Amino acid sequence: MSLLDNQGFPIRGNSGQRVVAFGGGHGLSATLKALRHLTHQLTAVVTVADDGGSSGRLREEMEILPPGDLRMALASLCHESEWGLTWRDLMQHRFETDGPLNGHALGNLLITGLWQMFDDPVEGLDWVARLLQAHGRVLPMSLDPLQIEATIEVEGRLEVVRGQTEVATVGHPISEVRLIPDHPRVPKEVIRATQEAEWVVLGPGSWYSSVLPHLLVSDLHRALVTTEAHRALIMNLARQEGETELLSTADHIRVLYQMAPDFKLDVVIADPTAVDDVDDLVEAAERVGARLLLRQVRSGSGAPIHDPLRLAAALRDAFEGYLGEVGKTENWLA
Numbered sequence: 433m434s435l436l437d438n439q440g441f442p443i444r445g446n447s448g449q450r451v452v453a454f455g456g457g458h459g460l461s462a463t464l465k466a467l468r469h470l471t472h473q474l475t476a477v478v479t480v481a482d483d484g485g486s487s488g489r490l491r492e493e494m495e496i497l498p499p500g501d502l503r504m505a506l507a508s509l510c511h512e513s514e515w516g517l518t519w520r521d522l523m524q525h526r527f528e529t530d531g532p533l534n535g536h537a538l539g540n541l542l543i544t545g546l547w548q549m550f551d552d553p554v555e556g557l558d559w560v561a562r563l564l565q566a567h568g569r570v571l572p573m574s575l576d577p578l579q580i581e582a583t584i585e586v587e588g589r590l591e592v593v594r595g596q597t598e599v600a601t602v603g604h605p606i607s608e609v610r611l612i613p614d615h616p617r618v619p620k621e622v623i624r625a626t627q628e629a630e631w632v633v634l635g636p637g638s639w640y641s642s643v644l645p646h647l648l649v650s651d652l653h654r655a656l657v658t659t660e661a662h663r664a665l666i667m668n669l670a671r672q673e674g675e676t677e678l679l680s681t682a683d684h685i686r687v688l689y690q691m692a693p694d695f696k697l698d699v700v701i702a703d704p705t706a707v708d709d710v711d712d713l714v715e716a717a718e719r720v721g722a723r724l725l726l727r728q729v730r731s732g733s734g735a736p737i738h739d740p741l742r743l744a745a746a747l748r749d750a751f752e753g754y755l756g757e758v759g760k761t762e763n764w765l766a
Contacts, residue, residue, distance in 0.1 A: 447472040449630040449751060452661070454573070454646045455479065456501040459637025463666060464508040464568070466743035467633070470751070474568030475625040476505040477652075479642050481578040481611070484597040486526070486536045490544055497553055497577050501642075502570055503539040506557070511565035519564050554619050571625070573646055574616035580641055583608040596641045601674035609640050609691070611648045618651040626652070629661035631751060636668045636738065639676050639684055647692040657694050664750055665722070666743070667702040669729075670736035681707050682716035689720050697722035699750045701743075703729045706736075725750055 448471025453463045456479035467474050480497045482488065487498035503523055510520040523539030539560075546556035557570050581594045584604040593602055599609070626632060637643045647653050656663075667684065671677045676684065681702065688695070700717040704726045707713050717724045727746035731737040 449473065450625075450628055450661075451475070451631045451633060452477060452625050452629045453633045454643070454656075455635060455637045456482070456642035457504065457637055459635060459642060459666075459668070460501070461504045461508040462636065462738040462740065462743065463633055464505060465740040466738070466747055468509060468567045469741065469744040470748055472567050474509070475622075475629075476509070476568060476570045477573050477622050477625070477646065478502050478505050478570060479578075479645050480572045480574050480576075481580045481596045481641065481645060483579070483595045486540050488597070489536070490540060491577055494544065495577065496544060496547060497572050497575075499540040499543040499547075500537065502557060502572060503537060503543060503560075505570045506560050506564055506566055507539070509561070509564070509566040509568045509570065511567065513565070516565045523560075523564070554621055569621075569625075571619055571622050573618065573622060573652060574649060575619055576613060576616040578616060578645070579612040580645060581610045581612055582606050582640065599675065600638050600641045600672070603674045603677075605678055606640055606675075609644060609648065611645060614648075615650055618649060618655075623651065623655045626655040626659050626661070629659060631664060632656060632659065632661045633664045633666065633747070635666040638672055639668070639679070639687065641675065644688060644691055647688070647695060653692065653695070657692075657696075662698040662751075663696065663722075664699045664701060664747070665697050666729075666738075667700060667706065668736070669703055669706045669738065680709065680712065682709065682712040685713070685716040685720060689716075696720055699723055699725050701725045701727060701729070701746050701750060703727065705730060725753075 450473045451471050452475045454477045464476055478501045482498035482500055487500035491498050507520045507523055510516040525538045527533040527536050546559050550556050553572055580596050580599050582599045584591050584602050584606055586604050635643050697720045700722045714724050729738050729743045729746050731739045
């Protein structure tokens with residue numbers, strides 16, 4: 433008999449498969465809210481290049497990892513009890529003052545304090561996870577704060593922009609993305625989780641600034657390429673103004689292939705309402721070794737937001753269907 437979570441959704445086995453989700457911001461949060469219905473053996477690996485808002489201010493003042501996306505991931509995994517939900521809401525609370533605390537998220541300050549206390553980003557995040565009674569672990573993809581640098585095409589000439597905020601709002605075709613430093617230290621816990629995973633999941637999220645950076649870190653790239661885990665990619669529900677507004681759905685996969693041609697996928701999950709050309713997307717998916725799984729994963733409101741239960745159902749279909757029950761890509765189009 434399947435184990436049921438507190439919303440009545442089945443969890444496979446006693447605690448589910450070992451899954452590692454990669455990304456950042458709202459995209460990773462959506463994936464984690466879905467995956468927590470399927471497994472309690474869940475690890476989130478979070479991009480650490482954010483340089484805007486509260487995180488950017490703290491990072492500039494103390495030269496620490498940006499805590500914001502890590503906070504969001506932890507909040508997404510909180511225990512859905514009065515204790516867990518109260519601490520989640522407090523972690524997400526932002527101060528409204530006329531002073532220097534204005535706009536800071538309380539969770540960012542708490543994480544920063546724990547980092548200073550333990551002098552270890554991973555241990556600090558584990559303590560917050562205990563506080564939230566989180567269903568999973570949250571890890572930074574790097575122990576070094578990162579900057580994203582992109583080469584863009586502007587009226588026939590190449591220019592360089594630096595910073596996640598700048599890259600996410602660039603409004604011009606991006607030809608190359610780099611990280612500074614280019615060989616950051618990856619936590620050993622991230623490598624171990626990736627190597628031991630049964631599934632790794634990328635996306636959705638800001639393509640150049642949250643999803644793809646994981647493949648730019650050499651040690652993490654190697655772990656993602658060599659792991660025996662199956663690999664899934666969740667597509668966005670809309671183009672992102674300023675960053676990917678010029679890319680088709682299939683172009684997103686082509687960019688990934690150009691950046692990491694040795695990284696192969698098993699399944700690409702997309703909502704049919706967000707696909708501009710199904711045949712083109714099938715072709716792009718097959719180029720990276722994947723089958724396309726079309727499922728309605730959009731929120732019922734119609735907004736470009738993934739519904740946790742719908743996405744969980746799609747991921748469950750991917751996890752179960754990949755074991756040979758489904759033969760051809762075409763059979764997965766629904």
